[in-house]
Amino acid sequence: MIIFDLVCEYDHSFEGWFKNNDEFKSQQSSGLLTCPVCDSENVVKVPSATNINLGKQKETIETTNKKHISPQQQQIALAQQVSQFIAKNFDDVGEKFSETAKKIHYGEEAERNIRGTATEEQTKELIEEGIEVLPIAIKKDSKPN
Ligand SMILES: [Zn+2]
Structure with a gap:
């Protein structure tokens, strides 16, 4: 038909x-x-x-449609923006993160935004002491222990 x-x-x-x-x-x-x-x-x-x-x-x-950014691309772009913001505005204290966070909390060091690495235990400790910690997982090449 x-x-x-x-x-x-x-x-x-x-x-x-x-x-x-x-x-x-x-x-x-x-x-x-x-x-x-x-x-x-x-x-x-x-x-x-x-x-x-x-x-x-x-x-x-x-x-x-081809000009539209896919949700995946938007996520990648957002993640890049976040890490750029952190890199720019947060003082990298590396492995001294836990120590420095405590010092800032107790007024031993100037208050500022810091970033660095902390173990799960250290993070838990900081939270228990009332220190604001925002754990962000950033993929890095895993080092053998
Ligand atoms: Zn007719």
Whole structure:
């Protein structure tokens, strides 16, 4: 079954259902195909302008989508921004993180944002002492112990 967009000589457009293209042609030539509005036998297939337009639209949509950043790329970009922010605004104290955090907490050192490494135990200890710690996992090449 195929559907054709048809139009009569008076510009009435309608749909015609046919078994195949041959059936459409035979109905058209034998005068069986008439306009449902004016009964004109002068019915032709609408030039496939609709299909051409749709094709162009599809192309436009696909092109637009390519410019969009995927959620994965957004996540990567966000992670990069976060690590850049930390690198810029946090003083790297390395393995002295726990020690320095305590010193800052007890006013022995100037208050500032610090970053560094701490063991799970050290982190727990800091939290127990009421020191604000935000554990961020940053992937590094694992060193053998
Ligand atoms: Zn008509």
